[in-house]
Amino acid sequence: MDFNFTEEQDMVRDGLSRMVREQYDWETRRKAIESDAGWRPEVWAQLAELGILGMPFSEDDGGFGGGAIDSMVIMEEFGKGLVVEPFVPTVVCAGGFLKHAGTDAQKEDHLAAIIGGERIFAFAYAEPRGRYDYADIATAAKKDGDTYTLNGHKAVVIGAPWASHLVVTARTSGSGRDRDGISVFIVEKAADGVVTRDYETVDGRRASEVYFENVSVAADALIGEEGKALPLIELVTDEAIAAQCAEACGAMKVAHTMTVEYSRQRKQFGVPIGKFQVLQHRMVDMYTAYEQSVSLTYLATLKLDAGETERKRAVSAAKVGVGQAARLIGQEAVQIHGGNGVTDEYAIGHYFKRLTIFDHEFGNVDHHLKRHVKLS
Missing domain, CATH: 2.40.110.10 (Butyryl-CoA Dehydrogenase, subunit A, domain 2)
Structure with missing residues (x-):
């Protein structure tokens, strides 16, 4: 199986990565979420201008011919910056309903407005x-x-x-x-x-x-x-779960990196705490959990076009694995940061919050474990 990304997907990843680094730094994000609006409409307009909002849609629907893999690439970069703009509700969910079951008139009316950043769902x-x-x-x-x-x-x-x-x-x-x-x-x-x-x-x-x-x-x-909409709802929510698993992977990667860097700077008994073997083992466990989550997310995304049972099993397996990893990495990151990990001024606490809430969207670990077993 070919896990290489296309040249266009690599370009999207590089462009979004640069945008998140330059325009979604920690302090800028913090000011945005504490504002009355709670987000930045200008960022949404920029995403539309860059074609990000149209990436997952076919050219026949006015998009750029992408799909779930493109959403995965986008969401992973969003996860790294804890981007709050409503890509999943608008593009993945509303866009998913429209592209799978919308009439031509509905697509012409709503999809064009979604892709252009003019309408939010x-x-x-x-x-x-x-x-x-x-x-x-x-x-x-x-x-x-x-x-x-x-x-x-x-x-x-x-x-x-x-x-x-x-x-x-x-x-x-x-x-x-x-x-x-x-x-x-x-x-x-x-x-x-x-x-x-x-x-x-x-x-x-x-x-x-x-x-x-x-x-x-x-x-x-x-x-x-x-x-007759329940199968359609299950399909769209499975697509949303796969996208959010990618977001969680991006957030986990940053949380792990921040924790490793902190362990090199924070000293105890005259040496960096990263020298302590027990903490090294815990950070290796975090990295292993992250890598497993990436693999599960890739598999779930690739199985979205498979039969209903195969799709559901892959998505539930990813939700369980990524949910467990998100909890592990979030909690370990906060604990290794010590008291700083729970202060509002430190970014790591906010990554912990996002990774914790991930488990409760579209079904938690227990729910998807039961669904996976039922489908086995």
């Missing part, structure tokens, strides 16, 4: 009682003529404070955890009846609780076939 799928089950949906969409009326509550919608549109999962028929009866809609966040409560997440991003109170959407806002 958030993926509203999680609910307070859902516990990682995409079929456990209380939000309802009732059809009345040529419109649907949405009512419900979506929790921890990442990127929603910045979004112009939402991709919303809702039940159009059935009840409980029925796999049938689930649909996906595009909803303007400014629509009457959409109420949001915005807040900052532990890892420095922004999210919202989103409430739908008799929100009316046109029938052409439906993505794909009514009531």
